Amino acid sequence: MILNHLWGLYAHPKEEWHTIDARHESFRYSLAHIMIVALIPAICTYFSAVHLGWSIGVGERIYLTADSATLISVAMYFALIIGVFALGLLAHWMAHTFGAEPTYTQTLELAAYTSTPLFMVGFAALYPELWFVMSVGLVGLAYSVYLLYVGVPILMHIPEERGFIYASSVVTCGLVLLVCVMTATAILWSSGFGPAFTH
Template identity: 65%
Template sequence: MILNHIWGLYAHPKDEWADIDNRHESMFYGLSHIMLVALIPAICGYYAAAHIGWSIGAGDPIKITKQSALLLSISMYAAIIAGVFALAYLIKWMAETFDAKPTFTQSLELAAYAATPVLMAGLAALYPILWFVAVVGCLAIAYSVYLLYSGVPIMMHIPDEKGFIYASSVVTAGLVLLVTILACTAILWTNFGFIPEFRN
């Protein structure tokens, strides 16, 4: 099954990384994983924005129209897929510096499985209260970083010392990538008229 590594990444991450490294299914398998898991924040975000409404503080929940929510949801899904591919490319690109020679499939597996907790945290959008979603998101990011640090030495076949520096570089690149995606979102909203329509 495509999602069979998810439980292992939470229950016994190092063993699961070793299993992923031993099996190396195919690029289709890694791509299918990220395409399925990326549906979680997209669908939950759509439902929260269009049907439940976001509670930012005091006052009524903020809702947007179904059309705006659908556009944002599709855009979020596309950005997630593009972001994971870009992270996989950066992982492969930085590999030579650390004497690693991964294939793009290995790099995609590392990026996809390390990003899984952050994407699964999208379930928190079903309780769309800002502080709650922020706390869940921070915990998910912390666990994704842990997965990255534990997975890099195993997936890249390098010593733990090099793996720590390599993983730190990937985390930095990932944060830059995230800020870039957020900046592009802000530019699209303000300059190209993709501002969502709010409703009561």
């Protein structure tokens, strides 16, 4: 069943990683998981931007036109999916340096399940106050990093000391990917692809 590891990763992450490792799912299963959870931030952000309005702390709420919000949400959806695949690819490439021999599907599982808490932060957009979304986002990021540090030694079958360094390298790659996405967004916005606001 799709998303069947979701509760376990929150309730008992270490045991759940062992379960994931014991019966690796197919590439298609990981893809389905990513495609479903990536819908959460895309849909919630669209709804809040069009119907609820964002509050950035000062002034009136900011609303986007439906067309503009749709474009941004679709772009966000595909960017999130591509980001997870890229992270899985980088994790696979680095694994050999740390004495692990995973398949790409295994590193994609690692990337998919560790990024899930970040995707779940999308629900916070239904209360579109910037301070609230940022606070929940930090909690989601912290838990994603925690899942990564717990999951790497189990899924990659390497000692915890080496797993710590490997996980730190993956976190660094993830941050670099995030900066790349933010830079690309800034370039697109300044090139005339920015959002259209309603008054």
